[in-house]
Amino acid sequence: MDKEMLVQLKCPFCKRRILDASKSIKSSIQPASQYSRSDYYAKCWNCGRIIGISKIG
Ligand SMILES: [Zn+2]
Numbered sequence: 815m816d817k818e819m820l821v822q823l824k825c826p827f828c829k830r831r832i833l834d835a836s837k838s839i840k841s842s843i844q845p846a847s848q849y850s851r852s853d854y855y856a857k858c859w860n861c862g863r864i865i866g867i868s869k870i871g
Contacts, residue, residue: 818837819836819837819838820834820835820836820837821834821835821836821837821841822834822835823835823841823843823867824843825843825858825860825861825863825865826843826844826845826865827845827858827861827863827865828858828860828861830858830859830860830861832856832858832859832865832867833856833867839869839871840869840870840871841867841868841869841870842867842868842870843865843866843867843868844865844866844868845863845864845865845866846863846864846865846866847866850866851866851868852866852867852868853867853868853869854866854867854868854869855867
């Protein structure tokens with residue numbers, strides 16, 4: 815896998831890397847809340863908070 819093809823998505827709370835996404839996909843990462851809908855949810859392995867990830871393009 816070519817690292818140049820990936821963009822790191824980071825936890826909005828502690829800035830640790832949550833996952834890598836393809837550069838061809840635009841993603842938005844934000845704290846998960848009942849007021850904003852996200853496509854994916856991930857739990858940060860570092861701080862344990864839930865992060866919402868949306869594919870926006
Ligand atoms: Zn975190």
